[in-house]
Amino acid sequence: AxxxxxxxxxxxxxxxxxxxxxxxxxxxxxxxxxxxxxxxxxxxxxxxxxxxxxxxxxxxxxxxxxxxxxxxxxxxxxxxxxxxxxxxxxxxxxxxxxxxxxxxxxxxxxxxxxxxxxxxxxxxxxxxxxxxxxxxxxxxxxxxxLRVSGETDLSKALVLTEIGPRRDPTTLKLFLSNMERLLRAGAHGVRVIGSSTLALCHLASGAADAYYQFGLHCWDLAAATVIIREAGGVVMDTSGGPLDLMSCRVVAAGTREMAVLIAQALQTINYGRDDER
Ligand code: IPD
Missing domain, CATH: 3.30.540.10 (Fructose-1,6-Bisphosphatase, subunit A, domain 1)
Structure with a gap:
């Protein structure tokens, strides 16, 4: 040990x-x-x-x-x-x-x-x-x-997200339309609990199938990323590429298939980078 x-x-x-x-x-x-x-x-x-x-x-x-x-x-x-x-x-x-x-x-x-x-x-x-x-x-x-869910089908998924700090009309429109896209794709539900890290812990526990967010920060992601990966899940960039801790955006899921489906459904909300402020 x-x-x-x-x-x-x-x-x-x-x-x-x-x-x-x-x-x-x-x-x-x-x-x-x-x-x-x-x-x-x-x-x-x-x-x-x-x-x-x-x-x-x-x-x-x-x-x-x-x-x-x-x-x-x-x-x-x-x-x-x-x-x-x-x-x-x-x-x-x-x-x-x-x-x-x-x-x-x-x-x-x-x-x-x-x-x-x-x-x-x-x-x-x-x-x-x-x-x-x-x-x-x-x-x-x-x-x-902890063990993530094995769900691969977006139409059977419970999805978590967080709103992020901005409230300007363009950001809100994109935020709501991303949520609408997932609901139209048949997701069972979309939840906003007010804590990125605890939402990501629910994902790691298998209590939800996917998580995505624009506008979070490296301190919302760092600890949770290890927990999810060690619970068998995937954490990636919203482009479908590898996670970038400083990019202020993320998709995580119990399975790679689910993460890719979510990433494909999303429109980007550009929050800049933590390492460029
Ligand atoms: C925030 C919360 C919020 C999420 C933000 C986070 P804070 O963290 O997790 O739900 O939407 O992106 O930065 O400011 O309460 O530490």
């Missing part, structure tokens, strides 16, 4: 649980809310506090590592994935849910080395579910092995 990144993995799991406790407690309290890139892109003091807690602890323990984190990026830090060991952190995924006390909120911590994702930890704060995935070692939720 063990492996070279064991200590990092253990640190990530412990920190996710600690952060989750703070978030769970803060969920029912009064919050001070600010906006970032749009009126629907929210941040609270808890996002900042939890990110500082996670980064301080990791920086202290692993001083040579690099960090990409949501609120640091919002404050202007660059998102670049170098070959160095890099932590990719979303302190609260589902901030809008958090603000509204809608109990679908997560902490997400991913870790990459040589630009390859090594492990991911996502903690569902209110349901106290710890999702983990380690490259070559499987994906688990509270110790139970």
């Amino acid at each position: 063990g492996g070279p990144w064991e200590e990092c993995f253990e640190a990530a799991a412990q920190l996710a649980l600690r952060a989750g406790q703070i978030i769970r407690k803060a969920l029912s309290e009064e919050k001070r809310v600010s906006t970032k890139t749009s009126a629907a892109d929210l941040v609270t003091e808890t996002d900042h506090m939890v990110e500082a807690l996670i980064l301080q602890e990791l920086q202290q323990r692993f001083p040579s590592h690099r960090f990409i984190a949501e609120e640091a990026a919002a404050a202007g830090a660059k998102c670049v994935l170098t070959p160095s060991p890099t932590w990719i952190v979303d302190p609260i995924d589902g901030t809008c849910n958090f603000v509204h006390r809608f109990p679908t909120v997560a902490v997400s911590i991913g870790f990459a080395v040589n630009q390859e994702l090594e492990f991911g930890v996502i903690y569902h704060c209110t349901e106290e579910r710890l999702y983990t995935g380690r490259r070559g070692r499987g994906a688990f939720c509270n110790g139970q092995r």
Whole structure:
């Protein structure tokens, strides 16, 4: 057992649980809310506090590592994935849910080395579910092995997506028309739960057959990508090509057939790149 990144993995799991406790407690309290890139892109003091807690602890323990984190990026830090060991952190995924006390909120911590994702930890704060995935070692939720659905037929699929932060008419039109295309293709349903990472965990658990989104970020994707792949699923670009963590778009599914069908149905919404801001 063990492996070279064991200590990092253990640190990530412990920190996710600690952060989750703070978030769970803060969920029912009064919050001070600010906006970032749009009126629907929210941040609270808890996002900042939890990110500082996670980064301080990791920086202290692993001083040579690099960090990409949501609120640091919002404050202007660059998102670049170098070959160095890099932590990719979303302190609260589902901030809008958090603000509204809608109990679908997560902490997400991913870790990459040589630009390859090594492990991911996502903690569902209110349901106290710890999702983990380690490259070559499987994906688990509270110790139970995860397995994606084997569905290949879009007309039998439950599909998850998220709206993304923009609300301009062109983006909304494209967003709704993508949803319409999947429903016209006969998808059983399309769900929006307000947390990209937890939606991706549902996919990894086999509770949905596909996920797609434009406008998410590397910190929404990093940890979840390892978990899905280790649960037997595929994560790819919306063009059908290989995943690009910085491209702000994704298709994931239990099977390659399903992912390709979704990718083919979608029109692109261009959100730019995380590493070009
Ligand atoms: C966001 C949520 C939202 C999704 C966005 C994410 P945040 O994360 O997951 O559902 O639509 O793309 O960035 O801002 O709550 O960490």
